[in-house]
Amino acid sequence: MLIRCQRCRALYSLSDGVAPAGARFKVECGRCLLVFEAAAPPPRRAEAVQGTGTPVGTAVPQREKDSSPEA
Ligand SMILES: [Zn+2]
Numbered sequence: 001m002l003i004r005c006q007r008c009r010a011l012y013s014l015s016d017g018v019a020p021a022g023a024r025f026k027v028e029c030g031r032c033l034l035v036f037e038a039a040a041p042p043p044r045r046a047e048a049v050q051g052t053g054t055p056v057g058t059a060v061p062q063r064e065k066d067s068s069p070e071a
Contacts, residue, residue: 001013001014001016001040001041002014003027003038005029005031005032005034005036006034006036007029007032007034007036008029008031008032008034010029010030010031010032012027012029012030014027014038019040020040021040021041021042021043022039022040022041022042022043023039023040024037024038024039024040025037025038025039025040026038
């Protein structure tokens with residue numbers, strides 16, 4: 001990710017993984033010694049969310065028969 005100093009416009013490249021995605025952290029500029037706050041880019045939605053995992057089976061509806069008619 002790239003971070004630009006807000007004062008001297010110096011550009012810094014920060015390797016991914018230094019800060020957790022979406023987190024805010026402070027960076028000190030090496031040129032003007034300005035400490036500014038930077039935000040890591042939000043994480044990509046690469047993880048495929050699987051289904052709820054409903055069990056596959058045959059559900060036989062139990063039909064409740066009427067009570068046998070008394071003759
Ligand atoms: Zn600077």
